[in-house]
Amino acid sequence: MLDAVWLVPALPFAGAALNLFVGRRLGRAAGWLGSLAVLVPFGLSLWLLAELVALPGDDRVAVRHVFDWIGVGSFNADVTLRVDPLSVTMLLVITGIGTLIHVYSIGYMEADPRFGRFFGYMNLFVGFMLILVLADNFLLLYLGWEGVGLCSYLLIGFWHERVLAANAAKKAFITTRIGDTLMLLGIVMIFLRLGSLDLDAVLTEDIARTQPSGVFTIISLLLLGGAIGKSAQIPLHVWLPDAMEGPTPVSALIHAATMVTAGVYLVARTHVLFEASGVALDVVLIVGVATALYAATAALGQDDIKRVLAYSTISQLGFMFFALGLRQYGAAIFLLVTHAFYKALMFLGSGSVMHGLGGETDMRKMGGLVRWMPVTTWTFVVGALAISGVPPFSGFFSKDQILNAANQTEHTLAWVI
Secondary structure, three states: OHHHOOHHHHHHHHHHHHHHHHHHHHOOHHHHHHHHHHHHHHHHHHHHHHHHHOOOHHHOOEEEEEEEEEEEOOEEEEEEEEEOHHHHHHHHHHHHHHHHHHHHHHHHOOOOOOHHHHHHHHHHHHHHHHHHHHEOEHHHHHHHHHHHHHHHHHHHOOOOOOHHHHHHHHHHHHHHHHHHHHHHHHHHHHHHHHOOOEHHHHOOOOHHHOOOHHHHHHHHHHHHHHHHHHOOOOOOOOHHHHHHHOOHHHHHHHHHHOOOHHHHHHHHHOHHHHHHHOOHHHHHHHHHHHHHHHHHHHHOOOOEHHHHHHHHHHHHHHHHHHHHHOOOHHHHHHHHHHHHHHHHHHHHHHHHHHHHOOOOOEHHHOOOOOOOOHHHHHHHHHHHHHHOOOOOOHHHHHHHHHHHHHHOOOOHHHHHO
16 A cells, blocks of 8 residues: 555545536535545555554665656756655544545535535645655645645635635635745755755754754744744744635644644654744743643633634644644644544534524623533533543543643743733
8 A cells, every 4th residue: 555655645636626626516415425535535545654654664665666757967866755654644634634624515515606626625635635744855745735725715714705705715825924034045955965865864963063053943943934834833823714715624634634734744744944943942941831821811802712722722832832842742743633533523514503693603602501402412512621621521631642742841831821
């Protein structure tokens, strides 16, 4: 299966092409086609996981060349995919949660006249996110990074005839471009100073000996700028609450399985550069703690059910950056995984409430829904208990692991906050 890893991103792209070109003729089958284009990669990802686990611990890395991409003079950038524990974890989240959201969307979007196009965009979103996490060089990673940004624009503004949705799409696209520009500068600097864009060549254990620490500080902070934009951290957080103008399944996909997790993945993947800096991880920690506190308190003042969840996501991502700043990379990814499940659950639950109330999102007009929507109520309660860190739900184990790590380091103030 490792030799056929290219099928994992290829299938969502194929589903996107079919739905965008002939989706209108397929009718409701377009939704099942789109769901199958993500479900099969989930099965393939499980197969990849099984093959990876069968290998000895130090050998759980497989790099597969797909085709030559760019060759200019001495510069080469190939489409090469990397399978390791971090990428497989992300694959399972993206395709697993993505499949559930696609299936949910079949009912949620059934009355929309652009049903096939919606699933085409959703498949494209998943495909680019898979390219991002499988990329074995920074240029291919950046292609996936920009593809995800394009798809967020298309999906947040899917109902572009509404002025608020069109404006929210533009706001998300422009705000994240700020971070993406910084990230691109960081990638350019990696090539100029380290001589390669391949992950194996750049992210080596002895990389700190090759350049002054200041070089790594600049590179890391530029990459962090991209991560802050995509993962909606202070000060580039402003696009995410407005992104709620898109269809609810889009909100679930962005917040749980795709776009906003990209920044956390990037810092975890390139942590060697951040550690070589000496101060970059402290910046990550400060940004994470500040964002977690700010966004959680901002959520208290919201009346719109989806905007509450949006600010909650920003706060949870702050927790993940907090963990990264503590050098607790495994804990950060653990929280990313558990958050994907309970945040997708809560967004899809909010979509159920909105459908039941004819599109109403104002929580001040809600109450007593347990009598009329018991399944939605109790599944939402499970998500609420998990995100609150109540044992024995998943959020308790992932969030308290981070707090425990902070308590055992010199970052006492961060732990108290």
